[in-house]
Amino acid sequence: MDKSQKKLLAVIISVVFAFTVGIACISLLQMPDLDADNSAQITIGEARTMALEYAGAQESDVVFTNQDTRVRPDMRIYKLEFNDGTMEYEFKIDAHTGEIIESSSKPLD
16 A cells, blocks of 8 residues: 555545544434433323313323323423313423423313
8 A cells, every 4th residue: 555545545534533423423412411300200190190180180080192201402291181071181291390381171072
């Protein structure tokens, strides 16, 4: 391998290394920071109980149509949807503090 081929190989290796490091840095910057005080302090079951109490409903009288956990960079949220046959309810509850962030209700169609 002559001198020009060694230089070309060194340039290619440097470019590949820089590209790999750049992709790794971008990936780390876009990941949600799960250690940034957004861990769940209440369970989804506790969130369900809170939503039912707020709505003035009993679990035996409702059907949960959706419940999931959404992770944002700064918080973890439980989203709950249920109905009692006449009204439809939707709640978003902060899984760390237990605070009801958003609630709504509307008559079923």
